[in-house]
Amino acid sequence: APENIFPRPSAGSGRVSGLSTPRKRARLYSFPWVPVAMVGPAPGGGSPLENANPLIYRRSGERPVTAREEDDELPDSIDDREIFDLIRSINDPEHPLTLEELNVVEQVRVKVNDAESTVVVEFTPTIPHCSMATLIGLSIKVKLIRSLPERFKVDVHITPGTHASEHAVNKQLADKERVAAALENSHLLEVVNQCLSARS
Amino acid sequence: MKDSLSLLARIPAHPDSRCWFLAWDPSGTLLASCGGDRSIRIWGKEGDDWVCKSVLGEGHQRTIRKVAWSPCGSYLASASFDATTCIWKKSQDEFEVRLSLQSVTWSSPSHILTCPRGSQQNKCCSGLWDSAACSACRTALIAVWCIAGVVCSGADPSWKCICTLSGFHTRTIYDVAWCRLTGALATACGDDAIRIFEEEPLSNPQQPTFALTAHVPRAHSQDVNCVAWNPKEPGLLASCSDDGEMAFWKYQRPEVC
Numbered sequence: 001a002p003e004n005i006f007p008r009p010s011a012g013s014g015r016v017s018g019l020s021t022p023r024k025r026a027r028l029y030s031f032p033w034v035p036v037a038m039v040g041p042a043p044g045g046g047s048p049l050e051n052a053n054p055l056i057y058r059r060s061g062e063r064p065v066t067a068r069e070e071d072d073e074l075p076d077s078i079d080d081r082e083i084f085d086l087i088r089s090i091n092d093p094e095h096p097l098t099l100e101e102l103n104v105v106e107q108v109r110v111k112v113n114d115a116e117s118t119v120v121v122e123f124t125p126t127i128p129h130c131s132m133a134t135l136i137g138l139s140i141k142v143k144l145i146r147s148l149p150e151r152f153k154v155d156v157h158i159t160p161g162t163h164a165s166e167h168a169v170n171k172q173l174a175d176k177e178r179v180a181a182a183l184e185n186s187h188l189l190e191v192v193n194q195c196l197s198a199r200s
Numbered sequence: 201m202k203d204s205l206s207l208l209a210r211i212p213a214h215p216d217s218r219c220w221f222l223a224w225d226p227s228g229t230l231l232a233s234c235g236g237d238r239s240i241r242i243w244g245k246e247g248d249d250w251v252c253k254s255v256l257g258e259g260h261q262r263t264i265r266k267v268a269w270s271p272c273g274s275y276l277a278s279a280s281f282d283a284t285t286c287i288w289k290k291s292q293d294e295f296e297v298r299l300s301l302q303s304v305t306w307s308s309p310s311h312i313l314t315c316p317r318g319s320q321q322n323k324c325c326s327g328l329w330d331s332a333a334c335s336a337c338r339t340a341l342i343a344v345w346c347i348a349g350v351v352c353s354g355a356d357p358s359w360k361c362i363c364t365l366s367g368f369h370t371r372t373i374y375d376v377a378w379c380r381l382t383g384a385l386a387t388a389c390g391d392d393a394i395r396i397f398e399e400e401p402l403s404n405p406q407q408p409t410f411a412l413t414a415h416v417p418r419a420h421s422q423d424v425n426c427v428a429w430n431p432k433e434p435g436l437l438a439s440c441s442d443d444g445e446m447a448f449w450k451y452q453r454p455e456v457c
Contacts (some may be wrong), residue, residue: 181281
């Protein structure tokens with residue numbers, strides 16, 4: 001279990017990937033999509049990345065507008081797609097890519113119940129020992145808390161079976177007090193805000 | 201069960217923030233609330249209204265998580281996410297900071313606050329220690345514990361679980377409170393509701409059964425963080441929530457359970 005629950009991204013505690021040695025990626029799950037491109041390590045070196053060669057996935061297109069949604073008389077209820085639209089463009093802390101492009105979040109893993117005001121989001125770290133998992137989960141949670149009406153209960157957890165410390169990470173993300181205290185840490189808040197900032 | 205818990209007043213205690221905790225002073229006339237806006241507010245009743253008597257804003261740099269009164273009612277302790285504890289002294293209607301402590305531990309009698317710096321012990325507040333203690337937890341169960349056997353002098357008594365209440369709460373239980381005057385048990389839950397339980401009149405003290413005697417589903421618009429019974433006025437309950445509001449309730453045990 002990670003000792004420091006919200007690690008600074010600059011203190012790389014994950015595996016160092018050498019440019020010359022081939023990387024072995026353990027897959028605990030299989031994706032239904034076909035990877036579109038592979039990204040190599042950033043030129044010029046810099047601090048070692050957690051996952052230097054992540055798979056990138058194609059983004060889904062714009063949402064088709066239904067006739068019911070165009071009718072101004074009927075209120076729109078919040079659905080899975082709307083939540084997904086909120087979180088898909090969150091930036092990964094390490095790469096210039098979004099969580100959607102890395103398949104960390106998928107629409108099928110978002111469950112919303114507007115009537116009961118609950119949102120459940122499962123996210124999948126790209127590698128099972130990713131030390132950014134808590135930070136990514138926190139970013140998703142913060143984005144939703146900031147964007148949704150206050151009545152919503154937001155649960156964010158790791159897709160089962162995809163992370164070595166998923167129980168510990170889930171427990172921290174579910175701890176309201178811990179999350180509140182972490183967000184009062186100005187350094188961590190800055191990192192989270194960077195993940196949530198829109199990319200040009 | 202209907203109307204056994206009725207709303208008396210709703211106050212925006214910590215606007216634009218969340219209210220984390222409430223504590224009645226020993227005389228039951230003042231209520232201290234603390235919150236995410238880094239302030240403590242002291243509330244008192246004037247006529248029929250609850251008004252804010254003081255705002256203690258300068259003590260902490262971050263969220264204040266809990267406050268507690270000393271048994272004499274002259275001191276208030278506050279604990280914050282900035283890793284400090286402040287002791288406030290009450291004089292007349294004003295409060296001032298007497299001490300700011302870096303790291304604090306509770307000693308084993310559980311009512312003496314000690315600080316590693318210096319040898320002074322400051323009597324601050326007594327914990328909620330009763331012959332039956334209650335624990336709430338994330339998995340939405342309440343376990344009722346009682347001291348087993350006879351307490352030998354010097355040895356720590358052992359506790360055994362005598363009752364579990366499950367299936368009532370749908371989300372994390374953030375707080376439980378026994379009323380010393382009536383024996384009622386109040387709970388604050390993440391599903392925005394307040395529930396009250398009472399021990400069945402004819403239940404075996406070694407294996408008690410509890411009944412749900414009050415349930416307010418939308419007590420607040422967000423998670424209820426704390427419930428606190430007034431120590432002098434039976435049935436008066438205060439609650440606070442993530443929506444920054446504080447509410448006062450009147451509990452009347454229903455005639456037929």
